[in-house]
Amino acid sequence: RHVSGQQNVVADMMSRIEAITSETTFQSINYDDLATDQATDEELQSYLNGQVKHSLKLISYALPSSTKKVYYDISTDRIRPFINKRFRQAVLRTIHNISHPGSRTTSKMMSERFTWPEIHRDSHN
Structure with missing residues (x-):
């Protein structure tokens, strides 16, 4: 079934993943480490397997050259990586600094670029 233009969010995201990754990359976040952590993160897994109700639309996409x-949230017009607990303080510090x-x-700056519960x-705090 053909899905056109703006309706095809996943295809659009896949075509822009490298730009998205560089746009949201800060020195304090290593996306390779984030991907490794996400694979075993209990909080993220509870979202993915439906144990927790949420409004996020989470999809995974391979990092460039990896x-x-x-996992990214595509429920809004901005594609935002899901940030695990281990990385949240670094994101907060970076945005604040x-x-x-x-x-x-x-x-506002954080929620435009990233997502996690209670962001x-x-x-x-």
Whole structure:
């Protein structure tokens, strides 16, 4: 069945994965390590196997030049990597250190680029 243009989010994401990865990459995040952690992360697995209700639409895609896969949320118009607990503080620190924005701006900047449960709560703490 043919799915056209904007409706074909997965194909669009796959064609732009390298740009997406570089756009959201910060020195504090190693996507290769993130992919390794995601493979065994209990929180992510509970989302993937339906144990936890959520509004995320998670798909995995292989990193450029790798066989490892990272899970991304494609439920909004922005494709955002799912960040495991191990990497969340580094993401928070990196976003905050860009320009030392207030908590509301930090929360907005993070949720535009990444996703995880309670991302807004974490950005205000």
